[in-house]
Amino acid sequence: MIGKILEFMKEAGDYLIKTRKEKGLYIDFKEKLPVGMVTEADINISFLFKDFVANNFSDLRYFIVDEESIANCNDNIFDKIERAEYVFVIDPLDGTLQYAQDIPIYGVSVGVFKNKKPYVGAIYIPKQNDLVYCNEDKETFWVKNAFMDSEHKIKLQKNYKTTSMLVVDLQQHFELDKTKNTKNYLFVDYLASVFSYVLISTGRVRAGMFKDWLWDVGGAWPIFNALGYKMYDFKNKKNLTKLSREDFTSKLKFKYAHIIGPKKEVDYLKNIIIKDRELK
Secondary structure, X not given: OHHHHHHHHHHHHHHHHHHHHHHOOOXXXXXXXXXXXXXXXXXXXXXXXXXXXXXXXXXXXXXXXXXXXXXXXXXXXXXXXXXXXXXXXXXXXXXXXXXXXXXXXOEEEEXXXXXXXXXXXXXXXXXXXXXXXXXXXXXXXXXXXXXXXXXXXXXXXXXXXXXXXXXXXXXHOEEEOOOOOOOOOEEEOOOOHHHHHHHHHOOOOOEEEEOOEHHHHOOHHHHHXXXXXXXXXXXXXXXXXXXXXXHEOOOOEEOOOEEEEOHHHHHHHHHHEEEEOOOX
């Protein structure tokens, strides 16, 4: 399965770069805010993925979770998730705002959940040819110069110790106690989830704090699971280990902010968080 998904990642990445370079952009807004921006590329990759899954996995009992189409689903989303053996989760273009401005930190994310548990996943930053994926055997790889003759594959280890001082604090969902030991850490916000997840999974960032939609983290969740990283719901004091309706809104956004990283880093962040600010 992961081999086929990697073929799709290359196709999607090539399409993004080609469209950005040759066609220019058709831009619309799902909301009257920059974060609600959507381009032709978002929509077309969504269509490509539906065809890809139908052509390669028609024998499976599956359901597709897709940022660009899920809002049009009138049925209860979790009823569909719970009836499917395989749930394919795609973000066709994470970082649409950056893509529109030609800032090279936009990405593609594809994850597969089997019986609601993380199974395989891939996250890809095409302009940087930076790819991370995990296979069916829970092996995780970082591929530099992905899909090029010069590509270099590194097998990521669970016990890898990072020297990074960076922590992603996406949209500042937590109130932090700055009187505690934070001076050796730099809290940053790249405003791009998939880019942040690539950095976290490869040790270039220590950990992160997020309140994402399922499609933002869908490709990274199996990778984090394979690496032994935690996704910790601070409000409910629990690790998130599977797709569960109690953890999501009806539109598949996490109800509460969560911490992602190796256990040591999650424990550190838990200690300096005062509260979940419960931002929408």
